[in-house]
Amino acid sequence: MAAFLLIHGAWHDERCWELLVPELAARGHAVHTLTLPGHWNRALPSYQISLRRYGNAICAAAQQIGEPVTLVGHSMGGMAISRAAEMQPKLFDQLVYLTAYLPRLNKWTRMRSLALSDEKTQLWPAVQTDWLRFRAHIRTERASEVFYHDCPKDIADQAVERLCSQSGLPILEFARITSDGAASRPMTYIECLQDRVISPELQKQMQAHAPFKEVLTLDSSHSPFLSQPTALAEMLHGIVGGRVSKQRTASLRHAKLAERKGVTLPPLAEAKVG
Numbered sequence: 001m002a003a004f005l006l007i008h009g010a011w012h013d014e015r016c017w018e019l020l021v022p023e024l025a026a027r028g029h030a031v032h033t034l035t036l037p038g039h040w041n042r043a044l045p046s047y048q049i050s051l052r053r054y055g056n057a058i059c060a061a062a063q064q065i066g067e068p069v070t071l072v073g074h075s076m077g078g079m080a081i082s083r084a085a086e087m088q089p090k091l092f093d094q095l096v097y098l099t100a101y102l103p104r105l106n107k108w109t110r111m112r113s114l115a116l117s118d119e120k121t122q123l124w125p126a127v128q129t130d131w132l133r134f135r136a137h138i139r140t141e142r143a144s145e146v147f148y149h150d151c152p153k154d155i156a157d158q159a160v161e162r163l164c165s166q167s168g169l170p171i172l173e174f175a176r177i178t179s180d181g182a183a184s185r186p187m188t189y190i191e192c193l194q195d196r197v198i199s200p201e202l203q204k205q206m207q208a209h210a211p212f213k214e215v216l217t218l219d220s221s222h223s224p225f226l227s228q229p230t231a232l233a234e235m236l237h238g239i240v241g242g243r244v245s246k247q248r249t250a251s252l253r254h255a256k257l258a259e260r261k262g263v264t265l266p267p268l269a270e271a272k273v274g
Contacts, residue, residue: 002070002093002240003030005062009075009100010166011138013040016074016159020225023233029240032069034061036080038167046134049167051175055083059091068093070240075197075222076170078102079111083175085182094186096239097212098232099195099222104209105183108174114206115171120199122146135165146196150220151227159226177210188239189215190224190232197222214239 004024006017014033024031035042037057038049058080062069071092073081078100085092103109115121126142129135138147140160148156177183189212191203207215216235218224224232 001028001030003032003065003067004236004240005032005034005058005065005069005071007034007058007071007073007077007081008036008039009073009077010171011136011163012074013162013164015040015162016223017225019155019229020233023229024236027233027237029237030065032061032065034058036077040162040164044167046167046169049169051079051083051170051173054080054170055087058084059088062088062091070094070096070236072096072098072236073100074098074225075100076111076166079170079175082177082182085185086175086177087181089181089184092185094188094239095182096236097187097189098224099190099192099198099203101198102206102210103175103177105177105179105211107209108176110174111171114202115198117205118199118202120201122196129168130165133165134168136168137165138163146222148221148223148226149196150194151223155226159223183211187212190218190235191215192218192220192222192224194220195222 006014006020008014008016013035017033021031021033034057037053038044058071062071069092071081071085073096078097079102081095082102085095101111101114115123123146126139126146128137128139130137143160143163144156148159151159187210189203189207191200193200195203218228218231218235220228
């Protein structure tokens with residue numbers, strides 16, 4: 001069993017994971033979700049919301065879990081988990097970027113710059129900006145086709161109803177990952193081939209600027225946790241390898257890996273966490 005902490009993206013909250021949570025739990029994992037400050041029932045003025053505040057909230061949640069967690073960030077959540085892992089990397093067993101934005105290794109990066117560089121995104125016509133409050137909203141009539149086009153209609157409709165406004169500050173804030181921080185954790189990217197928010201081309205570009213141990217692919221929209229929760233759960237289960245995170249006991253898969261490579265690997269129980 002592994003412990004997962006799932007971090008949503010812009011305009012969303014922790015309810016977006018409700019189909020994925022039971023799928024992961026059925027595979028023996030402990031699953032935790034978090035609504036970031038300023039979203040849904042944690043409303044705040046825009047000027048009080050930042051990547052640092054997101055990072056602090058994620059670190060606090062991880063500390064409450066009490067063991068190193070596999071941290072999953074979706075979309076803007078990739079910037080948030082990067083900030084958290086830079087702050088306290090030893091809280092996290094590994095990082096999973098689910099069709100997510102992320103900073104370059106050792107280079108200060110803004111999500112805004114990444115998004116504006118995406119020539120094939122369909123996001124911008126769906127965004128309505130409230131400049132007075134420095135917040136952005138998603139136009140209801142465009143939300144499904146951009147975020148949820150491969151989801152069942154009832155699920156997509158509910159997801160649209162749940163969308164909230166998004167502060168612009170975290171999108172404008174600079175972030176980076178370093179070898180001693182986030183990049184010291186094993187990193188996996190899950191790319192989504194039908195994504196209309198972060199194009200597959202931009203996903204590939206971001207993958208090239210970070211030390212990912214592997215890149216996995218889903219043929220889905222920007223929201224596979226709603227359109228393909230079973231497939232996504234299987235992928236996440238495979239990433240953690242079915243490990244028992246507390247006892248770290250050697251698994252059959254670990255033994256087979258050693259046999260295939262013809263080497264002697266230390267049992268997982270001896271592996272150092274963080």
